[in-house]
Amino acid sequence: MDISQATAPILLFDSGVGGLSVLEAVRRELPDAPVVYAADNAGYPYGTKSEAQIATRIPALLGRLVERYRPRLVVIACNTASTIALEDVRAALDLPVVGTVPAIKPAAKLTESGVIGLLGTEATVRQAYVDALAQDFANGCILLRHGSAELVAAAEEKLHGGTPDPAVFERIASAFRQQPGGERMDTVVLACTHFPLVEDELRAALGPDPRRMRFVHGAEGIARRVAHLLEGQSFTRDRPDRLVLTAPDERFSALEPALARYGLEACETL
Structure with missing residues (x-):
């Protein structure tokens, strides 16, 4: 070379x-x-x-x-x-x-409860590509989806030196809990590269035992x-x-x- x-x-x-x-x-x-x-x-x-x-x-x-x-x-x-x-x-x-691509395959290997959360943008979570990943690698698991544009903005704000509004993370936690099986979710796929930047805030909001919540992303x-x-x-x-x-x-x-x-x-x- x-x-x-x-x-x-x-x-x-x-x-x-x-x-x-x-x-x-x-x-x-x-x-x-x-x-x-x-x-x-x-x-x-x-x-x-x-x-x-x-x-x-x-x-x-x-x-x-x-x-x-x-x-x-x-x-x-x-x-x-x-x-x-x-x-x-x-x-x-x-x-x-x-x-x-969303890290559904490794999430399916990690989950103990069989309930996985997919957290991405609205455009990502609705894709047929995601349906195919779930069918191929998480068949038998429950996949809960939530799309959040405001979480992207929160991650950008944090990197710019600001403090994101805690209500953003509470709304996301509530959106998962309200779905059937949400109380058993133990693994979350961070299907947006912004979201690992606010993993600590997500972990705190997604309790009740944040230490047991697994986060998976593709980096x-x-x-x-x-x-x-x-x-x-x-x-x-x-x-x-x-x-x-x-x-x-x-x-x-x-x-x-x-x-x-x-x-x-x-x-x-x-």
Whole structure:
């Protein structure tokens, strides 16, 4: 691999900052790999958009990002984008693309009660793709679904240094408890990459014994898949890892300390 290939980054893509939970896992697997993290703040949030809007936007936007940054691999660090547009993106791009799908399979192995909660965006939890995952890997389990746009906003607020409203988490807990079997739910699939950022708040709200509630998300599995696909490749970081926005946004100046913790030292607009 020549130097230009060695400096080719991994491109992580999400609607906002939720994909930082995936970036953190990728860093543990591949600490020397150069990274570009793209946040589609111009299109945020995805969870309340129609399938047609997402299916049209994502392949075109990722095509622009790939043309500019020449990555060696793309990670769609967003459940909503992956469940709707992953195959279209793979067809459009001539490089490996790793998607993010709800971690129903590992949740089915962990649950003791047989009742699993699926917590995602409204767009994710209604997908036929999720129905297929449940049929293939959680047949015999009860799968309770809840879509929450306000939890995405709460996670963004927390990363921006704010304190999310506790009522957001109480509403989510109530929504699960009111469904048949909700009182027996012992495992929750966090089917949005934003949600691990507020896992502590969710755990406290989903009692009565928060220590027994299991949370499952796909970040570690994604990181292992990326490491496998890039096994044996060389990495050279010739510039700081950076955040790329799809529109100017002054709010992101408040994120600089958090972004630095994830190794993102520069910010630019597409």
